[in-house]
Amino acid sequence: MRSPAYILRRSSPPLLLLLLLSPTWAQVPVASAPSATSGAPDCPEACACAPGGQANCSGRALPAVPTGLSWRARVLLLDHNRVHALPPGAFAGAWALLRLDLRENELRALHPRAFWGLGALQWLDLGGNQLEALAPGTLAPLRALRALSLAGNRLARLEPAALGALPLLRALNLQDNALPALAAATLAALPALDTLRLRGNPWACGCALRPLCTWLRRHPRAAPDAETLLCVMPGRPALRPLAALPDSAFRRCAVPLGPRDLAVVYAVGPASFLASLAACLALGSVVTACRARRRRWAARPLPRRPAAAAPAAPGSPAAQD
Numbered sequence: 001m002r003s004p005a006y007i008l009r010r011s012s013p014p015l016l017l018l019l020l021l022s023p024t025w026a027q028v029p030v031a032s033a034p035s036a037t038s039g040a041p042d043c044p045e046a047c048a049c050a051p052g053g054q055a056n057c058s059g060r061a062l063p064a065v066p067t068g069l070s071w072r073a074r075v076l077l078l079d080h081n082r083v084h085a086l087p088p089g090a091f092a093g094a095w096a097l098l099r100l101d102l103r104e105n106e107l108r109a110l111h112p113r114a115f116w117g118l119g120a121l122q123w124l125d126l127g128g129n130q131l132e133a134l135a136p137g138t139l140a141p142l143r144a145l146r147a148l149s150l151a152g153n154r155l156a157r158l159e160p161a162a163l164g165a166l167p168l169l170r171a172l173n174l175q176d177n178a179l180p181a182l183a184a185a186t187l188a189a190l191p192a193l194d195t196l197r198l199r200g201n202p203w204a205c206g207c208a209l210r211p212l213c214t215w216l217r218r219h220p221r222a223a224p225d226a227e228t229l230l231c232v233m234p235g236r237p238a239l240r241p242l243a244a245l246p247d248s249a250f251r252r253c254a255v256p257l258g259p260r261d262l263a264v265v266y267a268v269g270p271a272s273f274l275a276s277l278a279a280c281l282a283l284g285s286v287v288t289a290c291r292a293r294r295r296r297w298a299a300r301p302l303p304r305r306p307a308a309a310a311p312a313a314p315g316s317p318a319a320q321d
Contacts, residue, residue, distance in 0.1 A: 049073075055080065060099075069094040079103040079125070086114035099123040103149075106130055112137045122142055127151040127173070133162075140164030149173040151197065157308035160185035168192055176200035184211030196223045205240055207253035213245050264301035 012025075043049035044066035047057040053074035057066055062081040069076070072093050081141040083105040085250070091097065095117045107129035121142050139145070139162065146168050150158075153175040169190050179201040187193070203209060209231060216226050223229075230239040 042072055044068045053158065065090045068234065071096050073097060075099045077101045078105065081105050083107060085109040085111075086110055088113040089116055091118055092113045094118070097121050101125045102129070104128040108132075110134065110138050114142050115139065118142060122146045124197075125149045127152070129153050131155060132157070133157060136161035137148055137164060138162050139166065142166065143168070145169050147171040151175040153177050154180055158182060160189055164187060165189045171195040171198040174201065178202060179205070180204040181208035182212045183208075184214075187211065187215050194219075194222050197225065198223060198229055199225045203229060203242060203243065203250075205231040205233045207250060208254055209242070209245075210247075210250040211249075213242055216242060217247075260280070 021290070026127045033139070043055060044057065044064050045068065046060055046062060049055045053072055054077070055069065055073050055075065056077045057078040058077045061084060062078070064083055065078065065086070069091060071093060074096060076084070076091070076094065076097055079101045080103065083102070084107060086093075086107070086109070088111045090111075091100070091114075093313070097118055098120060100118070100121060100123070103125050104127075107126065108131065110131065111251070112135045119141060122144055124142065124145060124147070127149045129152070131150070132155065135156075136159060139148070143166070145166050148169060148171070151173045152175070155174070155178065158179060160183055163186060166189065170192050172190065172193060172195070175197045180203060198212075204214075216223055222227070226243050227241065229242040231242055232239060
């Protein structure tokens with residue numbers, strides 16, 4: 001059978017033109033590139049990677065973060081695996097990650113340095129795990145973070161030092177945890193926050209809830225579920241909506257110290273401590289000196305009395321006199 005190239009060389013010009021315009025001869029089969037590759041040099045063996053920088057490791061029963069993450073990776077999907085803990089530098093090499101999905105992994109522990117090197121990360125989902133607390137500084141390296149989900153965990157407290165200063169964070173999801181309150185410093189460190197999800201927590205109607213209520217009144221649009229949030233009164237089974245708690249409800253709570261009060265405390269506190277310490281030392285020295293003097297006085301020998309003259313014997317010259 002003649003090859004197409006031979007036919008083109010031997011054909012007349014009209015036939016050549018007809019062959020070039022024919023769709024059967026003009027189509028050249030092109031091998032389509034695969035949409036995902038596995039085991040490539042820049043892709044972990046257990047994952048499927050797409051050319052756009054996405055590493056899909058979802059639902060593969062992985063017990064740990066896969067090794068071999070590339071610096072080209074932009075999206076890492078690790079949801080629905082069995083990663084129970086994140087060690088220090090768990091994502092070493094993937095410093096260009098923008099999105100990280102860690103949902104439904106039964107995570108119980110995050111090392112404070114687990115997210116080191118992820119300074120470009122913008123989206124982090126830790127929902128559906130078993131986290132009870134976050135160590136101070138855990139999320140501090142994520143300065144570019146814009147969306148964070150901690151929904152569906154067991155968080156009973158959220159310390160301000162755990163989140164750190166996240167100046168670009170706009171969305172925070174804390175639904176379905178065990179939070180009774182939020183500290184004032186936790187929300188103060190999130191200046192760009194405009195979406196806060198809070199339902200499904202056992203809020204307690206007490207003084208510790210005052211910062212959250214104040215924040216909700218100042219940002220009514222940031223918490224779309226604020227009207228449905230309820231808090232439990234101490235010692236009472238009744239529930240009260242957070243949005244209905246005015247500032248007067250906290251009038252018996254101690255007012256936090258202002259900057260001037262703190263300055264006075266820090267200035268007077270050390271001075272009064274040193275003065276009291278000096279007074280204690282002086283009083284102790286006086287007591288010790290008095291006791292030493294009493295001991296010396298007690299140990300001093302008593303003066304001897306002169307012995308009385310013995311009576312003269314009868315018949316002696318002295319008796320005759």
